[in-house]
Amino acid sequence: MTNYTLGANFERSGIGLHSGITTTVRVLPAVARTGRYFVRVDLPGMPVIPARVEAVSTTMLSTQLRAGNGENSANFSDSEVTVGTVEHLLAALAGSGVDDACIEIDGSELPLLDGSALAWVKAIQEVGIVESELPQNSSNLSPLASPMFVGEPIWVCRDDVFVAALPAPMTRFTYGIDFENPAIGNQWYSWTPEQEHFADAIAPARTFGLANQVDQLRDRGLIKGGSLENALVCGDQGWLNPPLRFSNEPVRHKLLDLVGDLSLLGKFPVAHFLAYKASHNLHIQLARLLARQIGAWDVSRQSSAVIGN
Numbered sequence: 001m002t003n004y005t006l007g008a009n010f011e012r013s014g015i016g017l018h019s020g021i022t023t024t025v026r027v028l029p030a031v032a033r034t035g036r037y038f039v040r041v042d043l044p045g046m047p048v049i050p051a052r053v054e055a056v057s058t059t060m061l062s063t064q065l066r067a068g069n070g071e072n073s074a075n076f077s078d079s080e081v082t083v084g085t086v087e088h089l090l091a092a093l094a095g096s097g098v099d100d101a102c103i104e105i106d107g108s109e110l111p112l113l114d115g116s117a118l119a120w121v122k123a124i125q126e127v128g129i130v131e132s133e134l135p136q137n138s139s140n141l142s143p144l145a146s147p148m149f150v151g152e153p154i155w156v157c158r159d160d161v162f163v164a165a166l167p168a169p170m171t172r173f174t175y176g177i178d179f180e181n182p183a184i185g186n187q188w189y190s191w192t193p194e195q196e197h198f199a200d201a202i203a204p205a206r207t208f209g210l211a212n213q214v215d216q217l218r219d220r221g222l223i224k225g226g227s228l229e230n231a232l233v234c235g236d237q238g239w240l241n242p243p244l245r246f247s248n249e250p251v252r253h254k255l256l257d258l259v260g261d262l263s264l265l266g267k268f269p270v271a272h273f274l275a276y277k278a279s280h281n282l283h284i285q286l287a288r289l290l291a292r293q294i295g296a297w298d299v300s301r302q303s304s305a306v307i308g309n
């Protein structure tokens with residue numbers, strides 16, 4: 001398997017959804033097998049935070065990562081070196097096929113931009129995608145593993161809410177939501193990367209929320225950077241800031257979040273990922289189960305790359 005990275009650097013700035021603080025993000029090409037990772041360039045020692053499921057610290061409304069015990073984070077307790085609301089940029093990179101990328105950020109939360117992944121995808125398209133260069137001493141490296149197939153269903157559920165990975169011949173993501181508010185209602189969307197571009201089908205879908213929850217979240221110190229410019233807001237009488245980019249924009253955005261959260265596994269395993277009314281928390285629980293299976297497979301060096309067998 002070949003790994004891909006960016007053809008050149010790009011930079012974007014904006015305010016974070018929860019912090020309300022402006023940060024600048026610079027995304028650079030990285031060598032093969034380094035994966036996607038963040039660097040907190042505003043902190044002494046510039047600690048590195050891998051975009052891996054092992055690094056997830058919280059999943060409240062958005063996904064936050066935390067530095068581990070790496071040498072660069074020696075001056076910080078773990079909880080201080082974090083990066084939040086990572087899912088839209090990570091979805092844009094993974095959905096566009098960028099495996100290796102160094103993401104420098106001068107603060108603790110990614111800019112929300114317009115609430116979708118569109119600006120990130122456009123920036124990736126501007127610089128292009130190239131094959132990742134092999135690191136020095138690459139002659140000692142074993143060939144990249146072939147894609148991993150999920151061999152039997154793996155799922156996480158809570159009441160009627162679930163996220164599952166089912167055996168399938170190609171990677172596919174399906175999402176369902178069901179809201180009492182008739183402007184949203186019951187929506188389903190299915191995205192197959194081989195058949196539809198992430199840039200067209202998923203990236204433009206914006207974050208959404210219910211108007212009657214906005215004050216509640218603000219009181220809890222959240223969504224300080226949220227506005228009608230960067231999130232679709234739905235009131236009792238319908239959307240406060242139409243028009244929508246798709247009639248089913250909310251479910252497409254949930255699918256975008258799922259893609260971003262599962263990108264913490266590295267390359268997507270070959271499976272049909274199916275979610276209903278789920279949240280970042282449940283997405284990450286499934287990613288953790290899959291990561292454990294992938295880890296077990298790596299260690300046992302089985303010839304057939306099948307998760308769950």
Ligand SMILES: [Zn+2]
Binds near residue numbers: 087088207253257
């Ligand atoms: Zn989102």
